[in-house]
Amino acid sequence: MATKLEVKMADDQFPGWHGTTIIGVKKGGEVVIAGDGQVSLGQTVIKGTARKVRRLSPGGFDVIVGFAGSTADAFTLLERLEAKLEATPGQLARASVELAKDWRTDKYLQKLEAMLIVTDGTELLVITGAGDVLEPEHNVAAIGSGGNFALAAARGMMDSDRDAEAVARDAMAIAADICVYTNGRLTVERIAADGDVSKITSES
Template structure:
């Protein structure tokens, strides 16, 4: 999960793909397991998707590992301060992320979902709720998002099936994404 250097990736990150899907009352967050350093695969089974708030919140992270743990801890604290209020916890975290001197240096994105809402958080203070319930971040994000949108209306495909298939498409195309998935569902 290293910083991208001008390859045109709109997320600014390569080395990960995170996909969140909300469909028919289910929420799924999936992430690949590949960690890269430059053009070298360092690990293929990293867990980039986590449960927070006693399992009621799913998160996925694109960025460095150290940044991920720092932000997961901060988000967990905000969720404890504002139980059952994911939007408020995320807005408070985004304020801190943008204004805190240490956090401001963290370059990352997070997909955060509970049973009611899906949000994209960035270090620039953005807390965005997608219109269609789909979020994709990381270098393979555009491929996973395109595949998920194409699969979304197919009869018989639930959120988890869509996530697994779309992540497979991204892994087949993006060299910084692999087929070792972590999938969490609410």
């Protein structure tokens, strides 16, 4: 498993569609994943309230997943990840590596256009279609069209007294101000290292 890498992705890897920013922030004994709600096709906003951050509970172990890319492709990958987690309960890294292997080698899965940020409250990982499982440096990962902006903003706030949720929200607000394919309607999920999960949804 690759480690100590900063993670970012631009939607131009997948021509034709835009409109996702997802950020994961690990701080103060918890991890927050936040995602905006905009989906665009070319220059047209198709939807403003898509929910791109989801909670899975395979085998009684909570995991939060945020995805950037084709929604249909992402849900296919979420189903695969859930199956891997059911086979290896409580072992997020192992399940992620197994998913990445399948994603890279399976002829059907290779065609799927998406990226995932996943966490169980202890580990924060990014899974890519290239077969990579990445643990970001500085406890921040961001993907999607505004990922670079969100990543830079969050990095600048990690030494402040803001908690993980505040860092994620403020970074997403900055990304939404800069990236035309990102809006301010957030879905935010929080999970503590002990597995305590809470959901906060903002439509502002």
